[in-house]
Structures are given as structure tokens and as C-alpha cells.
Amino acid sequence: MPGQALKRERKQFRFPQGYGDNKIVLLARDPWWVFTYWEIRKDREEDIVRKMESEGDSPAKSVLRVYDITNINFNGKNAHSFFDIELKGLANSWYVNVGSPDRSWIVDIGIISKKGNFYLLARSNVIKTPRFGMSDQLDAEWAVPEEDYWKMYSLSGGFGVGKGSLEMREMIKKQLEEQISSERLSSGASFYRKPGERKFWLVVNCELIVYGATEPDAKLTVQGKEIKLRQDGTFTLRFALPDGKQVIPVEATSKDGIDRRRITPIVTRKTD
């Protein structure tokens, strides 16, 4: 079969609802927030519920259990602390405010029973939230007086970190956002922009079209400038027309130089 031009029918691809996995994944968003997404297999959930029932219990609620496992080899029971988040509806992802930088975290998804027992459905990977703030650890080899560290910190812009970094990129982004509303009108327009200030606006410009025809082999000038004729001897010129008077001498000269015609339109634009 290889090399044969057998056209395989391929179905229109859609993102799958799930991959048939039973898992939960944890990502750090910033020093205080983490993001988790999960997929729980129905059979796994049913097994757990059956187990619960065999122990004379029943499910009360689904939760995320978030453990602080900083510097711990976690065995499910030895976390520094944990807290639960009750899951409602059909959520399959969650932003969790853990509130502490530079700590290690794990999240379990599970069911809490009526009797208050926690039944595990899946356990996540370990992540660490980013460090925030200057370290207390000093390097003996590179030690300087305390105030000098702070001086370098300040000179490096340390006191602006996290608040003063509203950048050009953000400005650009904002400008892009302003365009979104009009973009929807004209699908896919790039940078479709309308000026800020107030919504309502009006722009009026004038252009002047000067056109005509002569013998195809004649020489033609408009305002003294030679114009190339089309093959049939016609010509079209387009000008942005500002306020004021425009004198537009159009002059044609025959190929042999004997005949000459001159027509001079005069156009005045005035804007009130």
C-alpha cells in the first residue's frame, strides 16, 4: 500500500472532549495563583462511588484539595497544610489563589463523602510558585553591607517591579482592543481602526478627476508635466483637491508638432 495514491477519507477534526485520561495537571500562573485542569474517567468515578457505598458511605461533594508540600516528599498525608475548593457545575479547570510565593504545591481532585472522608480521583504534578522579593540568603564570597544590596536593588528598578511595568506592548494591546468592536463588523480586518475621542465623526475629502482624449500619438501635458496616454489616446488623472484655485492647463501637440490644442479648466474648492 505505501506509495499508492489511495485517498484516505479523513473526518473533520474537532478538539476532543477528553482523551480518555484520568489525570489532573497543575501550572503556576504567578507567585500567588496556580491553574489546574483535569479529566476524570467515568469508570474511575464509578469505582470510587462503589467503594464509598461498600463502606456504608455516599458522595457529598467534589473538591480540589490543594496541598502545600514545600520541601516535603509528599505521601498524601504529610503536607504542611491543605485547603479544599468545592467544584460546582461542569468545571474542568480552575484558577486557585494559593497566596504564597516560593512554595511547592500539589492538587488532588476527589470526592468528599457524607461522613467527611476524602476519596482520591487523581493527583497532580508538583509545581513551585515563583519567588517574590529579595532573597535573605547571602553569598559570603560576594557579601556587601545590607544597605548596598538595597541600593543595587533600587538602582535596578526593584521598587517598580510588578507595578511599573506597563509597557509599550500594553499600550499597543490597548489600541488593538479599541479596534475589536469595529473588527467584528468586517471579519478579519487587521488593525481596523476608528479614532478615539468620541464615537461619532465625519471626514470629507475632495478629489478631482481630469480625463480626456486626443490622438494616440500626440504629446500631452497637464500643468506642464508630460502625461503618458493610453493606447487609445485617452488619459485620466486624479488629484487630491485642497481648498483654493487650481488652474489646470491641458495641452496636446500632434506628433509632427504642427497642431496644438490647449484647454484650461479652472477649479475652485472652498470648504465652509
Place this chain on the structure above:
Amino acid sequence: MLKGYLSIVLHAHLPFIRHPEFADFLEEDWLFEAITETYIPLIKMLDGLVKDKVDYRLTISLSPTLMSMLMDEHLQSKYLKHIDKLIELSAKEIDRTKWEPKFNKLAHMYHSMFWEARRIFADEYKCNLVNAFKRFQDLGGLEVITCCATHGYLPLMEVERQASVRAQVRVAGDMYQKIFGKRTPGIWLPECGYNPGDEEALKKEGIKYFLVDTHGILFGTPRPRFGVFSPYLTKSGVAAYGRDTESSKAVWSAVEGYPGDHNYRDFYRDIGFDLDYDYIKPYINADGVRINTGIKYYKITGNTNNKEPYDPDTARDRAADQAANFMFNREKQVEYLVGQMGDRLPVIVAPYDAELFGHWWYEGPSWLDFLIRKIHYDQKTVALTTPGEYLKKYKKFQVLAPAASSWGYKGYSEVWLEGSNDWVYRHLHKMVERMVEAANTNKHAKGLTLRALNQMAREVLLAQSSDWAFIMKTGSHVPYAVERFREHVEHFTEIYQDVKDGRLDEEYIKHLEDKYNIFPDIDYSVYQT
């Protein structure tokens, strides 16, 4: 007397966008605009510096996706068509604006700028601008580095992290080696996104340094002795440089930044939107949607809709003034710092998006040109350097573990992980998991299986571009980003299933190899664990 160094780093990147199936494709214009407005002006600037024998140092990061597009013949020929149309349009504009001298002067300016761009692109560099950057690197002033393979945002690669990061770094390093004939001296981590431990992958590729945002260093452990004014060595020996806030703000800041000067050209007033529809129609998108043409006649003027005509001479003077101001501030900065630095001179690292220069900030390349020349001719306090060069100046550097960070809004991962885009990670992670599985179960693949696995690796990498999540967040071009992401997941999943079922489809693989022809030398075994 020399008191310190300034290292300007420009990061040039665009996602891989190439659609041979369309004669005219809106998002391909991003590349064409950047070529005309940023890359060629920078190349012109470098050329001028070389001709005038100005001793300069500048660092530029070229992302592998951008280099791939610049080297691609299909996109090269499309660029020629693009620039030819602009030449034609600007010629019409010269006639049309005959009675409006201020605009007429600008029409002439654009017309010669487009001709010049065409000449540099086609005649000087034979349509391949990567050659230009290679040339300036070989001449000595420019340090070219690269970025991760597809600008994948490393901190969120939580599943199969080692393999994910290794592939992003190695594929980039190999590509750089092939083009420039040596290892990349440094790497630009996409969005300066740093996750502690990722430097191990850099070390393995022979990379000497990377850049992080200010707080990546300031919040490092142990306490940094020199603030961001010296590189630090991570435990692996790879150096980390931190971004200087003061010099960044001068350029980036929306409030105090140089690009906001009222004499500068207004980005948003473009004849693609301003002129009569029938007149402009042949020069906008083929489906008739108005777009930017690059011809813009107005200056920022102020917070008003009544914009005044742009005057390039005044703007140029402002760029020179601001370059002088920037240099003066750096002199003051290093004069103040030098007393705090013990046995060494401070280095100020000022990284910017390259596309800011010329594309968003039209006068940016002039500003940079003035700055480099002034530093060379007008003073002796500050000298330019590159991160690679500065590392050779001293024998010892403090060892430090940088803190997780990025240069995105708020300093962490929120831009790429929020309501609009967080759904992509479950698919991205699954792809990598499957890629690793397929690579492990098919060791030493040959023939069509090899091609299938290599194409899977390409599709994983392309799906990982941080650009898709970024676009979903910013809200412009969202359908394109979603479709691209969907497409790569689809391609990957289809081949993965075929490999697993042992029923490879050569026609399909060939189709994808042609469609996404990036990284021709990729080796899927980079995903083996």
C-alpha cells in the same frame, strides 16, 4: 574615562505563517511589513555604520520561525510582489498629491523608500535577509543569537518538560549552527519566560547566556550583589542577564517613552483606511477588507483626531535629541553605578522587540543609528558591548539561581494563561506526551515512519508558538490563531493515530511536509526520553 557598558538587544520574531495555497494572505503581511519597515531599515543602518567605520556592538535575536520565513523562496517571491505593488501605489500617490506639497513630499519619501527596500532585498541580498545579518556578524559588530524553535513559552511546558524544552532549544541551536557555522552564543527565551532548571537544556547546546526580566535577577537566590548590572552564572554555568528598567522605560513606556513624541509618525493613520475605496482597492486585501498599506501621512500630533501632516525632518531632529538624551542618561547611570561595582564595570542590558523599531516606532531605526554614532563619537564614559563579549571581560561572576519570571504584563505567565487561552494547554500537553511516547516506541525509525515522526515533531513545535495564546488574549486575529492551533493538533493527531495503527498515509504526510516545511533537518529523536 570608560565607566560602564551598554548592551542593546533586539528580539526579532514572527510566528511561522506561510500559505502557498493562497495568492494573497492577510497574516503573511506581518512578515512583509516587518521586512520593509524594520529589518531593511536596520540592515541599512548597519551598512552605514560599517561604511563609516563606526565601531559598534549590537545584539539581535532572530527566531527560527522568522529565519525560516526569510529563507523561504515562496515568501521571498511574494514579498517582491508586495513591494512592487507598494512602489506602484506610491507612484500614483506622487501624482495624486501634486497640489498638496506636504503630502507630495511624503509620497516621494515612500516611493524612494520602497525602491530602496527592493534593491536591498533583491539585489544586495538575493532575497535572503538572513544573509545580511550573517554578513554583519562576520564583520564583527553584530552578535546574532536565536530564540526557541517556534517561540514556545517554556514556563507552561509542565508535562514532559525536559523533552519539550530540549526540543525547543536543540532544534533552534541546530538551525543556527547550520546557518551561521557556529553555536549560538546566547538565546532569547521566548517572552523572557524563565523556569528554574531550564538552563540545563541550554548548557547541553553550548549556549553561554540567556536574558531574563529585571525581577528574574533581583528575586534570585542568593541575593544578587550587582543588581541587574552584571550577569550571573547559574549552577549549570550558563549566564543570566537581567533587563535594566530605566533604559527600558525610556523606550517602552506608554507615558514617558520616546515613541510617543507628537512629531513622530502616527501608526494608525494609513491611506489603506483613509483613501477612497475604489482607488485603494487594488492595494488592500484581496477580499476587499481595508488594511494598512504602510503609507502614512500624519504625525501623532496629540490626543486629537485632527492630525497634522508628518514632517520627516522635524521627526529626525527629535530622534537625534532623544538619542542624545538616552546617551546622557546612560552616562549618568554608569557614573553613578561604577562606585558600587567593586572590581568591575557595570553593564546595562536594554532589550527591545525589534519590530518596535520602524514598524510601530517609525523613527526607531534613526534613533538607534544616532545613538550608536553618538556613543562612538561624542563621549568616552559608556561603550557598547554584547552579552557574549562582556562575559569574556571578567573571570568570575556571582553564582545565582534566577527566579521564575517573564517580561509579559505583570511579570509572569498571566498573558499566556487566562480565560481566553488556557484551554490550549490540555491539548498541547497531550501532544507532547504522545510525541514522547511515539518517539520512545519507534526508535531508529526509517522511511515513511521516520517522515511521519519528524512531521509530528514539526506540528508539536508549531502548535507551541506562544503567539497563538498571545493573539487569543489581545483579541485581534483570534480566528486565525485558533484555526492554526486547531490545525496543528489535527495534523499531529492524525499522524499519531496512523503511526500507532501501522497504516501510514504517504500522500497525507507529503501534503503536510509541503504545507509546513519548517525545520527540514528535524530529528524526532529529540523527544526520546
